[in-house]
Amino acid sequence: MSTALDAPKARLHLEARERASLTVRIVVPIVSILIASIFTSIAMVIDGHSPIDAFVEIYHSAFGGKNPLVRTLLLSTPLIFTALAAAVAFRMKIWNIGGDGQLMMGAVAASGIAIFLSGAPFWILIPVILIAGSLGGLLWAGVAAVLKVFFKTDEVITTLMLTFIASHYMEYLIFGSFSYWRDPESSTYATGKAIPEVAELPRFWGRLHIGFLIAVGAGLLVWWALKSSRWGYETRVIGDSPTAGRYAGMSVSKNIIIVLCVSGALAGLAGAVEVVGINHALQPTALQTGVGFTGIIAASIARMHPLMLIPVAVFLSGLVSSGTSLQQMGIPIDIVLLLQGLVLLFVAAGEFFLHYRVRYAPRGEVA
Amino acid sequence: MGLASGLSLKDNLALKAYRRAPISRGPFISQKEIRKMSARLVSEYDIRGGRDELPIGLLSGGNLQRSIIAREISENPDVLLAASPTRGLDLAATDSVRRLLADAAEDGLGILLISEDLDEIRALADRIVVMFEGEIVGEIDPDEFDLEIIGLMMAGAGRS
Numbered sequence: 001m002s003t004a005l006d007a008p009k010a011r012l013h014l015e016a017r018e019r020a021s022l023t024v025r026i027v028v029p030i031v032s033i034l035i036a037s038i039f040t041s042i043a044m045v046i047d048g049h050s051p052i053d054a055f056v057e058i059y060h061s062a063f064g065g066k067n068p069l070v071r072t073l074l075l076s077t078p079l080i081f082t083a084l085a086a087a088v089a090f091r092m093k094i095w096n097i098g099g100d101g102q103l104m105m106g107a108v109a110a111s112g113i114a115i116f117l118s119g120a121p122f123w124i125l126i127p128v129i130l131i132a133g134s135l136g137g138l139l140w141a142g143v144a145a146v147l148k149v150f151f152k153t154d155e156v157i158t159t160l161m162l163t164f165i166a167s168h169y170m171e172y173l174i175f176g177s178f179s180y181w182r183d184p185e186s187s188t189y190a191t192g193k194a195i196p197e198v199a200e201l202p203r204f205w206g207r208l209h210i211g212f213l214i215a216v217g218a219g220l221l222v223w224w225a226l227k228s229s230r231w232g233y234e235t236r237v238i239g240d241s242p243t244a245g246r247y248a249g250m251s252v253s254k255n256i257i258i259v260l261c262v263s264g265a266l267a268g269l270a271g272a273v274e275v276v277g278i279n280h281a282l283q284p285t286a287l288q289t290g291v292g293f294t295g296i297i298a299a300s301i302a303r304m305h306p307l308m309l310i311p312v313a314v315f316l317s318g319l320v321s322s323g324t325s326l327q328q329m330g331i332p333i334d335i336v337l338l339l340q341g342l343v344l345l346f347v348a349a350g351e352f353f354l355h356y357r358v359r360y361a362p363r364g365e366v367a
Numbered sequence: 368m369g370l371a372s373g374l375s376l377k378d379n380l381a382l383k384a385y386r387r388a389p390i391s392r393g394p395f396i397s398q399k400e401i402r403k404m405s406a407r408l409v410s411e412y413d414i415r416g417g418r419d420e421l422p423i424g425l426l427s428g429g430n431l432q433r434s435i436i437a438r439e440i441s442e443n444p445d446v447l448l449a450a451s452p453t454r455g456l457d458l459a460a461t462d463s464v465r466r467l468l469a470d471a472a473e474d475g476l477g478i479l480l481i482s483e484d485l486d487e488i489r490a491l492a493d494r495i496v497v498m499f500e501g502e503i504v505g506e507i508d509p510d511e512f513d514l515e516i517i518g519l520m521m522a523g524a525g526r527s
Contacts, residue, residue, distance in 0.1 A: 016425075228395050233385055236378065240371035247369045248382045 012358055020354040029301070032350035036342035043338055049331050058336075061325035062318030070206045076310075076317035077277065078103065080215035081270035082295025083302070083309040084222050085137075089263040090296075091226070091304050092239040096260060098144065098159025099267040099292025101166035102137035104284075106268025108170060109136030111181060111275045111282040114195035122198040129199060130214070130272050137268015138261045140166060145260035149253040155260070163292070170284045181282045192281030201277040211273035216310060218266065223306035235259055267292060294320075297340065301347045316340060369435060372424030376414070377405035379423045380438050404441075412437035412467065429460020436467050440476065447471065450481040465490060483521075485514055499523045 020028075041051035062072050082099040089096035096102075110133035117125055140162055147153040173179045175190050183193045201209040226232035234255055238245035242252050271287060279286050298316055302309035319340055323333045370379055381401045384390050390400045408414065412433050416426055423434065432452055439447055449468060453461040469491060472478050482488055488495055495507040497520040505520050507513075 228398070230385065230391060230394055230396050233378070233381075233396055236374060237371050237382065240373040244369055244371040244379075244382065249386075 012360055014356045015359050017355055017357055025354060028350045028353050029347055032346035033343055036339060036346045039342050040335065040339040044331065044335060047331070047335070049329070054326060054329065054331055054335070057325050057329060058319065058322040061322040066206060068321070070208045072314060072318045072321045073208055073212050074278065075321050076314045077209075077212045077215050078270035078274050078291050079295055079298055079313040079317055080212075080219060080310055081266050081273065082292045083298035083313050084215075084218055084295075084306060085263045085266040085270075085292075086296045086299040087302070087304040087306055087309055088222060088226075088235075088266065089259055090299060092235040092255065092259045094148075094256060094259050094263070095156045096141060096144070096159050096263045097156055097293070097296060098141065098163045099263075099270075099295050100288075100290060101159065101163030101292070102140045102264040102267035103271040103274075103292055104163075104166040104170050104287050105140040106133035106137035106271030107275050107282060107287050108166075108173065108181070108271075109133055109268070110272035111192060111195060114199045114276065115180065115193055118196040118199075120198075125196070125199045126201065126276065129276055130269060133272020133275070134265035134268045137271065138265040141260045141264020141267070142257070145257045148260070149256055167284075167288060170282065170287065174282060174284050183281070192279070192283050194281045195276065199276055200280055201273070209273075209277040211277040214269075214273065218269065219306050219310050222266075226306065231255075231258065267295075270295075294340075297344050301344060303351075316343075370423060370431065373422050375420050376409070376418075376423045376426070376434060377401050377420075379434060380405045380408050382438060383442050384438075408434075408437040408441060413463070427460070428456045429463060432456065432460070432464050433467065436464065436471075440467075440471050444476070446477040446479060448479045448481070451483070452480070453482075453484065453487060461487075485517060488517075497521055 017024075037051075037055065041055075044051045044054055061068055063069055082103060085096065085099045085102065110129045113132040114125065114129050117128060120128070141159065143162060144153075144155045144158040147158050148155045173181045174192055178184065181192055183191045201211050203209045204213075226235070234245065234250045237248065238250060238252055238255050245252055245255075270291065274287060275282065294316060295313075298313045299309050301316075302312045319336050323336045326336060327333055369382070371382070378401070381390060381396075381404065384404060385396055385401075390396050390404065414426075414430050414433050414437065416430055423431065426434065436449075436452070447468075452468065453464050456464065465487065468478055468480070472491075472493075478491075480488070480491055489509070489512050492509055495509055495512070495517070496503055497505050497507065497517060499521060500523070504523070507517060507520075
């Protein structure tokens, strides 16, 4: 019995870190991404492709040169907004997973107002459209907020269900009816009514529109607000301990409503920017790409940091944008999705090493 | 209770002061003022092991209690309710927490101490009231402190 319980001569043991150093916080995610790439390579080899060629192609088609870079940044624009939406909510442990639905309602509101105000000058139109888009997302998330605060309904369920409703509503507006949003000329294949040309977002670098700058600006604003406002402080306290928040006299319900509304407004902006920046009409299929869920991935990898999630969103968009080139090489798009999933998995697992250090201690030296 | 253990010491120390000037500035808070207040309380109340950014949950029990007491007393309340403030603390920490409470009482703060630790009551109380099943069953003059009498009253013997 005692021999079976004998400890080995030396062993690894864990030690809690007080706070991970900057080096650790940078090295751990990078190593996690490398490990994810190795596993993806294994899948590629099994499938009969050269991983090195594939990664070179991913780099070239996503970041190598102006046009690929513009394409990646365009893809990352709505992702930055939905990642911000996730980060704001998740920091307070409010699980808003309905970024997609809020994005769609934002797009519905934005395109509606754009068509309605078609005579207005551009400097009125663009701000009004963006405000309408954020209001659309805000109201959609507000439904989940009211249900949570007054009926204790789990927001994971409501935000997800509201996404299905938004998705079908949007399809109904274009494919299922002759609504205000549908282009009456389009009959065989229904499309959205084009917004006036003045309402299209100005472009400043090739096809890259100012929506990208607005997204980065939103990131800065959210970062600053969470750091320096009373609201940001309250969400931090309540996120860590609602009891402590209540003890300090904070209204938990009020903060839940505010946080969900801000989160929804950010996702709604994603929809508005897609309408005025890319689609120039309400195009349901273009908005059903699951960018809300990818936003959760981006925010998680960035550990809910409003500025860190911007490079993460660009990186993930680069993977997606390289998908078509990979397909031309005969590598299925699923490989890219696999890589995305593995990156999330290993970054989440790598989190462990931010809190603990593994030490090799000869037996007897263990405190 | 009253602590957000995943947040830093300074954020916890600001839990009540954050809504007033100088920390609060309209809808904003000043991180500089939070750091200033935190540094003042840390040295005044001898809170150890806590750098400003460290999650407060990593502090020792004595330092946690001292942090809470520091925050509450610095709010200048009229009455402080302390329920088992030294439960689970080691001797040195217990001693320092008791000294903080005694000093605060000396400075005129009314403290309602709830405790089952009779040594603590003997050390701190100016007036002792015994409760049993939610009712006050008797009052004892601290000068005539008698463990046996208090023990019997706590077990319900003094009830009419």
